[in-house]
């Protein structure tokens with residue numbers, strides 16, 4: 001599943017490919033997307049200039065020259081493939097946007113769960129999102145305030161996009177390991193010093209992320225705890241454990257995360 005660094009990378013790729021260009025052709029190739037982006041919406045997209053592509057959480061917002069926006073979410077396996085209009089169609093192509101210089105951007109998605117939504121205003125379709133991890137407004141005090149209202153453990157709280165936008169299952173586990181915080185710790189019990197460590201850890205793990213197309217086999221070797229059940233903790237020699245919290249696997253080291 002693409003996490004924030006991969007979505008950031010994808011938004012950069014898309015921006016470089018089509019920002020400043022006019023959409024000359026839209027093709028929707030999968031029934032699920034055809035429901036979300038019917039012919040009337042495809043017609044409204046055609047002829048518009050893509051002014052900018054902005055990432056917000058794990059959403060990508062394509063701002064169009066008439067004030068509307070196309071909002072993309074990759075879900076499990078979506079990604080952009082950039083090519084030329086005369087090239088063979090991508091495998092798993094679900095939608096294609098062609099622009100005025102002959103570039104074709106394809107939404108390629110084996111599981112076909114990615115979404116494209118045309119919105120008069122992106123706020124109409126974006127959920128309520130907390131600050132971005134690198135946003136200066138994310139401070140120990142602001143994080144304490146948003147966690148104060150919550151019951152439950154810190155790990156599921158970090159996955160709530162209203163707390164911090166874009167933190168997913170892998171980076172939540174890695175950040176808690178780095179900050180030496182037990183993922184089962186009640187979210188609202190964390191004090192300022194631990195929250196400061198946690199914010200620094202989230203920023204550090206996201207900075208070190210691969211930020212490319214998600215190659216699970218390459219990435220796994222980089223993790224300290226994620227997907228390392230039963231293996232040795234790089235920091236303390238303890239054994240990495242897997243538990244399930246709110247239906248998601250959590251990996252952590254019981255010896256050095258307290």
Ligand SMILES: [Zn+2]
Pocket residue numbers: 233234235236237238253254255256257
């Ligand atoms: Zn350890």
